[in-house]
Amino acid sequence: MEALFAPEEQEAPTGPLLRVHDLRRSFTVSGTRIDVLKGCSLEVARGEVVAVVGQSGSGKSTLLNIIGLLDSADSGEHVFDGVDVTRLREGQRARLRNERIGFVFQQFHLLERRSALANVSVPLVLAGVPLVRRRAIARELLESVGLGDRLSSQPHQLSGGEQQRVALARALSLNPALILADEPTGALDKASSTMIMDQLLDHARSRNTAVIVVTHDPEVAARADRTVTMSEGRILPAEEE
Amino acid sequence: MSRLLLALRLRKVFPDVLRSITAGLVLAFAGSRANVARTILSCAGIVVGIGALITVVTAGDLGERYAKAYSESVAGRAATFQVDLMAELEDLEAFEADLQRAGGTVVSLSTWISGPVVRSGGTPVPDVAFAAVDASLSDIRRLEIVQGRWFTEEDQESLVPVLVVNEELAGLLGDVTDVEIGTRRWLSARVVGVVETSAFESYPQLYLLRSPASEELMSSLSSSEEPLMLSYSVLVPPTDADPDSFLYRLASASWRWGAPTENIDEFVSVWRSDDSEAVDEMLGYLSMGLLGVASITLLTGLLGVLNVGLVTVRERRRELATYRALGASSLTLFVAVVTEAVVVSVVAGAIALTLCLAGAWVVDVLASPYLPSDVSVFVPPEAALVGLASAAFVGLLAGIIPAWRALRASVVAGLRE
Numbered sequence: 001m002e003a004l005f006a007p008e009e010q011e012a013p014t015g016p017l018l019r020v021h022d023l024r025r026s027f028t029v030s031g032t033r034i035d036v037l038k039g040c041s042l043e044v045a046r047g048e049v050v051a052v053v054g055q056s057g058s059g060k061s062t063l064l065n066i067i068g069l070l071d072s073a074d075s076g077e078h079v080f081d082g083v084d085v086t087r088l089r090e091g092q093r094a095r096l097r098n099e100r101i102g103f104v105f106q107q108f109h110l111l112e113r114r115s116a117l118a119n120v121s122v123p124l125v126l127a128g129v130p131l132v133r134r135r136a137i138a139r140e141l142l143e144s145v146g147l148g149d150r151l152s153s154q155p156h157q158l159s160g161g162e163q164q165r166v167a168l169a170r171a172l173s174l175n176p177a178l179i180l181a182d183e184p185t186g187a188l189d190k191a192s193s194t195m196i197m198d199q200l201l202d203h204a205r206s207r208n209t210a211v212i213v214v215t216h217d218p219e220v221a222a223r224a225d226r227t228v229t230m231s232e233g234r235i236l237p238a239e240e241e
Numbered sequence: 242m243s244r245l246l247l248a249l250r251l252r253k254v255f256p257d258v259l260r261s262i263t264a265g266l267v268l269a270f271a272g273s274r275a276n277v278a279r280t281i282l283s284c285a286g287i288v289v290g291i292g293a294l295i296t297v298v299t300a301g302d303l304g305e306r307y308a309k310a311y312s313e314s315v316a317g318r319a320a321t322f323q324v325d326l327m328a329e330l331e332d333l334e335a336f337e338a339d340l341q342r343a344g345g346t347v348v349s350l351s352t353w354i355s356g357p358v359v360r361s362g363g364t365p366v367p368d369v370a371f372a373a374v375d376a377s378l379s380d381i382r383r384l385e386i387v388q389g390r391w392f393t394e395e396d397q398e399s400l401v402p403v404l405v406v407n408e409e410l411a412g413l414l415g416d417v418t419d420v421e422i423g424t425r426r427w428l429s430a431r432v433v434g435v436v437e438t439s440a441f442e443s444y445p446q447l448y449l450l451r452s453p454a455s456e457e458l459m460s461s462l463s464s465s466e467e468p469l470m471l472s473y474s475v476l477v478p479p480t481d482a483d484p485d486s487f488l489y490r491l492a493s494a495s496w497r498w499g500a501p502t503e504n505i506d507e508f509v510s511v512w513r514s515d516d517s518e519a520v521d522e523m524l525g526y527l528s529m530g531l532l533g534v535a536s537i538t539l540l541t542g543l544l545g546v547l548n549v550g551l552v553t554v555r556e557r558r559r560e561l562a563t564y565r566a567l568g569a570s571s572l573t574l575f576v577a578v579v580t581e582a583v584v585v586s587v588v589a590g591a592i593a594l595t596l597c598l599a600g601a602w603v604v605d606v607l608a609s610p611y612l613p614s615d616v617s618v619f620v621p622p623e624a625a626l627v628g629l630a631s632a633a634f635v636g637l638l639a640g641i642i643p644a645w646r647a648l649r650a651s652v653v654a655g656l657r658e
Contacts, residue, residue, distance in 0.1 A: 094570035126568045128264065
């Protein structure tokens with residue numbers, strides 16, 4: 001598999017993994033313009049775990065969506081892995097998202113009526129990994145999150161914690177450079193939350209994968225290398241947090 | 242240089258496109274398997290639509306074959322002229338030769354006669370239609386031999402009149418090895434074959450071969466008060482099937498057989514007897530009607546699948562957004578949604594085809610007693626092809642709009658659902 005955005009093909013990816021600067025994003029709802037991001041700036045180093053906290057409506061999810069290439073900023077600088085993503089075409093953004101970014105959502109977003117193995121395989125399918133190889137990778141990842149005996153279970157047959165572990169295995173399937181976790185423990189009990197965060201951070205640190213985790217949970221935020229706070233569409237300077 | 246750049250660009254882009262399409266196909270098949278209820282629902286509409294389409298095409302084909310069988314059996318192949326003599330000619334042999342010179346590729350005496358009676362074991366069979374013919378009639382009309390054979394040149398040497406009877410008459414005669422025929426006196430005759438009783442003419446029929454052995458019988462008919470008026474079946478090329486032109490050519494040599502050129506109409510009449518033109522016209526209207534029915538059927542099926550496709554996309558916003566989030570490109574998603582629709586349609590088309598094949602078999606078994614032996618009910622290959630191609634086409638059309646809508650949907654909004 002030839003990766004378009006493999007680090008060796010980029011110009012010396014020695015800088016931060018992610019750099020967003022002065023990002024602005026607004027939406028028009030019923031004729032009223034709402035500025036959600038008002039000049040948001042953030043840098044994340046390779047392998048760094050950053051927690052993003054802030055009140056609801058502060059723009060955390062919008063920032064995460066833009067960083068994850070699910071949305072685009074109206075203006076501002078956005079460089080990921082040495083690539084200016086604002087200049088990429090839709091297909092290139094999709095491929096970058098597929099190969100270099102993993103997602104863990106609060107609501108898991110597993111495909112219904114598909115087995116755990118099939119769910120973990122989806123990014124591999126999109127990356128063009130052959131069937132046998134992707135099954136092996138998916139199996140290995142599910143075993144690594146403790147679901148080796150639930151390979152053929154469908155989402156509705158799994159608990160919330162188990163579903164989130166499947167989602168975590170899926171996020172890790174292509175060994176991304178960055179994992180974006182939007183309230184990954186928001187729908188889980190305390191024991192499951194702890195287990196998910198343990199596994200997420202263990203995998204990330206062992207693979208030098210950066211993690212940006214949006215959370216309201218102080219315990220989750222406390223496990224990050226760094227916590228940034230968002231308020232009214234901006235990331236507050238450290239001294240104001 | 243620009244070509245080189247284009248080639249390099251294609252080399253870079255092509256694997257991406259191929260990967261997107263492959264991924265789309267894999268997701269499509271996985272999606273079809275995972276959403277059985279949706280797949281079955283889509284299938285049901287298509288099965289009905291394509292089934293109706295195949296049935297319509299099959300019915301059209303059956304109608305065409307039936308009409309052709311009828312036309313060729315009753316009135317001759319395309320194009321057949323009936324040439325009737327309305328007066329006795331001086332030289333019949335010269336006239337028959339001129340029928341060929343005027344453009345007839347096959348000529349056969351084909352005269353219905355009344356007077357003779359046929360019997361077997363002493364009991365005459367009433368109401369038998371007699372036709373005096375030549376062996377070449379089988380090249381002009383469709384005659385299905387069910388037993389024995391049709392006349393051959395060797396039968397000209399027979400010392401007794403040679404006959405072919407239809408199944409109806411063979412049944413009434415009982416023993417066809419002991420047959421006599423006659424008007425004023427009985428002559429032994431030899432039945433060499435039995436033809437199928439036409440579905441269109443189910444009365445007892447007898448074909449008498451014109452030969453030296455039947456000359457006495459024919460003469461006895463001619464010498465009666467009302468002379469025997471001879472008729473001929475003449476096969477001509479369909480491209481040269483104008484009776485007036487034929488008669489004009491024939492008249493140019495009328496002196497050879499003793500008829501005045503200027504009054505040829507009083508001696509000879511020529512008319513086209515085969516129904517191929519009428520059948521073609523009828524089939525033209527039938528085809529247009531069937532095409533209309535098929536179009537409406539197909540449109541109904543298309544709307545059904547389109548509806549299911551649109552509902553599906555609406556219901557699957559979250560699933561499709563998840564695919565996008567995990568790295569599915571627009572092309573991948575487009576291919577996945579369209580392929581799902583096409584696969585479902587083609588599978589439904591195959592199911593419809595299977596049902597139609599089974600249905601045709603049942604109808605053939607039930608209807609065979611009422612159909613000519615060479616007309617059976619089956620799904621013709623073109624109907625199968627039209628059905629499957631239409632299914633794929635409907636799937637493609639019905640998949641494109643939902644796929645387009647899926648691409649326009651916001652990924653973020655989809656993930657929030």
